[in-house]
Amino acid sequence: MTLATKKIRTALLLQFLLCGLFTFGQNATTPSSIHQSVQSYTDEIFDSLVKIRRDFHEHPEVSGKEKRTSEEIAEYLLALGLEVKTNIGGYGVVGILNTGRAGKRIAWRADIDAMPSDVPDVVDFSSKNEGVRHICGHDVHTTIGMGIANVLANQKEKLDGTIYFIFQPAEELNKGAKAMIADGLFNLIQPDEIYGLHISPYPVGTIATKSANVFTHITVVEIAYKASNNQEALVDFTKELMTSAQTYGPNAEFWDNNNIFSPELGVTNPNTIYKDYTALMDKLYFDVKKSKDTLKIRVLLNASTKERLDTFLPMIKNKIETSKYSKELLSVKFNFQKGLPVMETPMNNKELTNETMKSISSIYGKQSVIPLYGVAPLQFSDDYAYFQKSVPGVYFFLGGSNNEKGIIAMPHTPNFEVDEESIRTGVNYFSSMIIERLNN
Numbered sequence: 001m002t003l004a005t006k007k008i009r010t011a012l013l014l015q016f017l018l019c020g021l022f023t024f025g026q027n028a029t030t031p032s033s034i035h036q037s038v039q040s041y042t043d044e045i046f047d048s049l050v051k052i053r054r055d056f057h058e059h060p061e062v063s064g065k066e067k068r069t070s071e072e073i074a075e076y077l078l079a080l081g082l083e084v085k086t087n088i089g090g091y092g093v094v095g096i097l098n099t100g101r102a103g104k105r106i107a108w109r110a111d112i113d114a115m116p117s118d119v120p121d122v123v124d125f126s127s128k129n130e131g132v133r134h135i136c137g138h139d140v141h142t143t144i145g146m147g148i149a150n151v152l153a154n155q156k157e158k159l160d161g162t163i164y165f166i167f168q169p170a171e172e173l174n175k176g177a178k179a180m181i182a183d184g185l186f187n188l189i190q191p192d193e194i195y196g197l198h199i200s201p202y203p204v205g206t207i208a209t210k211s212a213n214v215f216t217h218i219t220v221v222e223i224a225y226k227a228s229n230n231q232e233a234l235v236d237f238t239k240e241l242m243t244s245a246q247t248y249g250p251n252a253e254f255w256d257n258n259n260i261f262s263p264e265l266g267v268t269n270p271n272t273i274y275k276d277y278t279a280l281m282d283k284l285y286f287d288v289k290k291s292k293d294t295l296k297i298r299v300l301l302n303a304s305t306k307e308r309l310d311t312f313l314p315m316i317k318n319k320i321e322t323s324k325y326s327k328e329l330l331s332v333k334f335n336f337q338k339g340l341p342v343m344e345t346p347m348n349n350k351e352l353t354n355e356t357m358k359s360i361s362s363i364y365g366k367q368s369v370i371p372l373y374g375v376a377p378l379q380f381s382d383d384y385a386y387f388q389k390s391v392p393g394v395y396f397f398l399g400g401s402n403n404e405k406g407i408i409a410m411p412h413t414p415n416f417e418v419d420e421e422s423i424r425t426g427v428n429y430f431s432s433m434i435i436e437r438l439n440n
């Protein structure tokens, strides 16, 4: 997960953890025998997975330098009997589990890189690489990917089709997915569907997702005017126009991070205040550039839905064209700028989102799956989005927090920590989910 800017206050997480969603397992239906086998095999390998995760945690490697990590992954997959391709788009690794029988082709993606960080770790298996830390949980993602490969290799005789495991480098730089694709990933493998996850502050034992975008759409709106003597008035007019074009509710409520996960207002409530909005990050970015010929004003835009994003420019353009400044207007456009936190959000396929949420909750209990109804105005993204441009799929949040143990799995925060039980959850739920997809 790439976090462009904003620091998130710990308070929001504590609030969230108190909302009592963690009732995993209470309504579980009787699993079919194959899902029982999945769970007992995951239990068997669980301790070894925790060991692997801690080894990655002690040896984190920053984006683009994941040499050791990728070697460990490749060795593990080879030992499982998978066909393994290495050095794809940098240190990317692909494992191919071919059942030898025709069928669906399902891809699972895990990101593998760590981050530069001097913040002291909270665990006693902290980094041995000074200034580098797995503070986004990709060590857990990598381990879960390896665990799923192990479980499905173990079930191979009962499965049809092919499963691809994509271990992606350089996610934190928003580069690895594009690099793997540019290096011919989709010539090597042709998945029908793709899935992946990110650790999140939801309670351990749960997963959460929604169809369409899982993060807010962020982009830069650039309005260009002809240079004139009216510059100050034009800036004021544009600021006023942009500010009034926002659609969210009361300012304080919307921007209070404590509300993002609150049961009443937050993203897990069907009537969340984060369901449908256009908001400007004017505190973060409002840039005025004057030159001899033009005046350019740029604002960072947050849109909750693709529809909001698509209708914003025509609406602004129309308002300027019907104002007294119409003659000065040159253009209104989205202008992606290097160095700005502008990234694509994963876009979940509606049908696959519904089907996978349904299959996981029918096997592991209704409370294991948290449907989301909105997106928070936080500057998070994941370059997994680029895989989903070619292949329909779903991106899940995997709960990693545990209130009782004082663990808050909020990526990129100093006290970031993961309940390792989430490895068991991830391997179980998503092994079962892939089996269900292959059998469908």
Ligand SMILES: [Zn+2]
Pocket (backbone or CB within 6 Å): 001, 002, 003, 135, 136, 172, 411, 412
């Ligand atoms: Zn991250």
Ligand SMILES: [Zn+2]
Pocket (backbone or CB within 6 Å): 001, 002, 136, 137, 138, 171, 198, 411
């Ligand atoms: Zn991440």
